[in-house]
Amino acid sequence: MMRLGSRGYGLSMYLPGGVRALALTAVATWVAAVGAAAQTSSTLTGLVVDSITRAPLVSAHVHFVDEDRHFVTTDGGRFLILDAHGDSVTLSIDLIGYRTAQWRVAVSDEALVFPMVREAVDVGGIEVEAEAAQRRAELSTPVSTTRMSEEEVTRERGQTLGATLRDVEGVAVIQYGPSIAKPVVRGLHSQRIVVSNGGVRQEGQQWGGEHAPEIDVFGVHEIEVVRGPGSVLYGSDALGGVLRVEPAAPPFGSGLGGEYVLNGFSNNRQVAGSAMVEHGQLRLPVLGEVGGRLRASLRKSGDASTPDYNLGNTGFTELNVSTALGWVRPWGGVEMDYSLFTTDIGLFSGAHVGNFDDLIRAMEQGPAETEFTYAIDSPKQDVAHHAVRLTGHGHVQGLGVVRGVYGFQLNKRREFDSHGPLANRERAAFGLDLYTHSLETMLDHDPVGPLRGTVGVSLSRQGNLSRGKGFLIPQYRSYTGAVFASEEAEVGRATVSGGLRYEYRWQRVFEFQDVGIDVPDETRSYDGLSGSLGFSVPFLRDWSLGGSLGRAWRAPNVNERFSQGVHHGTAQYELGDRTLESERTWNTDLTLRRAGERLDVQVSVYRNAIDNYIYLEPRDPVQTIRGAFPAFNFRQVDATIEGGEASITARPASHVQISGGVSTVRGSERGSEEPLYDMPADRLRGSVRALLPSSAWAVEPYIEVGVSAVREQTRVPEGTIYALPTDGYQLVHVEVGATSLNLWGRHVDATLEIQNLFDTSFRDYLSRYKLFVDDPGRD
Incomplete structure (x- = not known):
């Protein structure tokens, strides 16, 4: 990798009473605060x-x-x-x-x-x-967190967001070949993990296991993983954790600059690149001096391959653009940006078969022989995600800093079939258009006695349109409103924190009638209180012990209640249950930390007791007019998910860094102790980095060797064809690079990395193609 520096959906004016009051409060607070701050x-x-x-x-x-x-x-x-x-x-x-x-x-x-x-x-x-x-600051945090710096994110550019997080303890990845990687935090994913992109919650049909976050990693400045419920600040769906993705802020005061990044990947012959230009002294009418940035990026891949065969129709094309504008004044600042993420993803053709005999044959004999190609055929996904973000902050004398964030997102997803009467290359088997408006206002108030913290109001409006000939989920509209407060105080040497959030959600599902499908017009509302208590106590030198107790809840998604059909992205038949109730959980977390000059340590244990836990239960395969598919029902049980993770980074000498980590998670039904489906296997990683002497042309060159080991997953549900354990495996990687190279008078970052050095054949338990094929080989 190389980097060089120097159609329509009308807005309803109707809001439920509680949400309307919150909206008026939020708008009035934002306008009044910014007006006062401007003085x-x-x-x-x-x-x-x-x-x-x-x-x-x-x-x-x-x-x-x-x-x-x-x-x-x-x-x-x-x-x-x-x-x-x-x-x-x-x-x-x-x-x-x-x-x-x-x-x-x-x-x-x-x-x-x-x-x-x-x-x-x-x-x-x-x-x-x-x-x-x-x-x-790290030692005073009560919850378990990991922050990826700009340098760490830069080394992973050209990959998906999920792949970028693959080495973070407590995080696993649901994989659909090389093109789709979805983060799993402590055994939870999709609608139980909130992705906050620049302060705006990412909304892109995230309930789908193969619906990865539509975020261009080329434009990411840093990423923070918050493990455990983050519902107080980020909303009721954050049962499992929060992924805070922060884009780079617009430049202020600096002149013209830019960068370009080039990537190449051998396994799927992927090429990726990004070009950025920015200027921090643009002068615009009315606005005066502002900072601006424009970025465009491209990823193009052909079929991936295992050590033994080609994976047909697994290529993808991704094209993204983004622009940002910001200005800072004595009273505060404003930023606004727009991004467009588009991708065309081929879905492994061997997972889509015509009948039961073909399904069994595909699982037992492996895929048909195919030749490498960049062409993308059905089955496939086409996704476009538009996002607009407007943020502002201002200081109000005697009150604090007021922040406001407005976001609009339009997610357009189309899935194309390869079998049956819906196998039309021009018309999608089904399509989904998701429109989301969100508004959040917060006050980071001045200290009140020993207390310092944030209070706020959050609102959102969401509408989903279903398109195409097929059916998976009905059209719906929802409104959500919340008020929240999060405070902390110093008590002696300890830091004590707490927070509360009340959230109300109104949801209407629109009638859909077709052969074998009956969805009534239905309106439901959900509400609940989330809360957290935490502490952090320093001891000895550079050590602290932190803990938290959290209460959270989550309303069932429309797909969990009303799915009825083949989900082409996952190549499985899904059947919802409209009687599902809200999930409610108690989470406890204990974290031991050391943050020192030569040694960083973090050890966490947790227990998450979830009432009415909703999951996909495997059942016998289903034959449809589109072919034969593995089948799943949405089911609700009381469950417990518990485990732990540990990480260590040691710097025994100025030129050596040793790091390692381990993650384990156990999920089971309470009472029967039956294992939950889709829990990650135990994982262990370790690496040694040697820093070589700097020279006139290379700053901090290095070489790194690492190994990751995944244990055999034997805790799987019994009684279905999916009750097969996946063997454990070990992978080795090697990386060489430099913090900066001085070439042709330019600063250049260069990295060469080999993943799966020995071209090991393996199948990860979270791979959605594990019934059919191995995971990709050396890259």
Whole structure:
């Protein structure tokens, strides 16, 4: 991988009473707060950047000399000084690896840029205050989290979001060949995991096991995995966890810049690339100086292959564009962006067969021989995801910081059949158009005694249109409203936190009548209270013990209640149950952490007791006019999911880094102790990275060797054809690269990685094609 730097759906005006009141409150709060914030004028906004690359510098120390006040730059390199007195001020800025610099600047409405000059330093055992502050923040968190930095995300660019997270403890991946990878957090996935993309909840028919998040990883700045319920801040569906995906903020104050990224993958002969251009000093009418960014990316793949055969019709084409615009003023800032994610995905042809005999033959004998091709034929998926996001924040004197986020998303999904009367290459067997509007306003209030935290209001409106000749789920409309509060306080050396969220959901399903299908016009409402209590206590040096207790709930999805038909993406027949009730869970979590200079450790254990747990129960295969398919019923039981994960990163010497991790999860029905379907197998990973001496043309070159081992999964339901265990396997990977290469006067990141070095044949238990074929081989 290489990177170079230098049609219509009308809006109903009707809202249920409770949601209408929340909407008026949210809009009034946002307008009043931003208006009040705009009256503040004695504010200085700054951006600290690298003088060469113009990249924002995080955790730089800013000293306001005149009033002896201190600040630290945020993830976007920004800082904000409120109530700066006088027409000009003196600032001193320092950051390890850069020369300390001092400026005398005039206070103005424009954001000021402070370029820092690099210098070589020998820090030895000196602890940088910014790094110490970051470690203290990690140690004070009561829940189990993992953050992937920009550097770590960059090394995984060109892959899906799920594949990017494959080495994070507690995270597994549901795989449909190389093109679809869906994250599984502590045994839960799809509608039980919330993906927050830039503060907006991703809505893209996520209930489908093969409906992966429609996010372009090329545009991602960092990713944070929050394990365990995150319902208080992120909504009732976050029973299993939250994936916080943060795109890079628009540049402010810097000049013209850009990058391009090129990837190549050998297994499926995939090529991928992305080009970005940005400017932080654009001047627009009315708006004045703004920062803007434009990115386009492409991924093109042919068939994947196992060590023994080609996987026919598993290619894909992905084309994405995004643009962002933002500006910062003394009263706050505004950002708006638009993104379009499109993909055309071939679905493995060997999983779609015409009758029972062919189904059994496909499972026993393997796939028919095919030749590699980039062509994509039916069965396939076509997906387009449009997303608009508008965010704003402003400081209100004596109150705090008010933030608002509006999002609009349109997800268009089409699935094409390869058998039976619906095998029309031009017309989809079925299609789904999902429209989502969301609005959230939050106040990060000033400290009230020992308390600091956030209160907010959240609203959403969603409508789903079903298209095509086939039927899977009916058309529906839903409204959701919530109020929430999350607070924390220092009690002695301990940090104590808690939160509450009340959420109400109104849902209408529209009538659908056809041969063998009877969906009545139905309206239902759901509501519930979510809450959390947590603590974190530091001890010894760089250690802490944290714990949390959470109560959460989730209303059943429309697909769980009304599915009736073949889901082509999963190549299975699904049958819903309209009597399903809401899931409700108690979750307990205990986490031991160490965040130090030479050793990072995180060990977590958890127990998730879910009443009315909804899952797909395997049944005998079904013969339809489109062919024979594995079949599943939605069923509800009381269940317990428990397990743990541990990770360690050691730096015994300046040129060596050793890391490893282990994850285990057990899911079972309470009472019968029957294993739950779809629980990940135990996983272990380890790697050693050697940092080589830097030179004039290579900064921090390295070589890394790693191994991952997955245990045989024997905890599977009995009595169906799916009750076959999958063998354990071990995979080795090798990676070489450099933090930066100096080539032709440019900064270049270059990485070469080999996955599955020894071309091992294996089938992961979470592979949806495990009944038919092996997983892809060496890449």
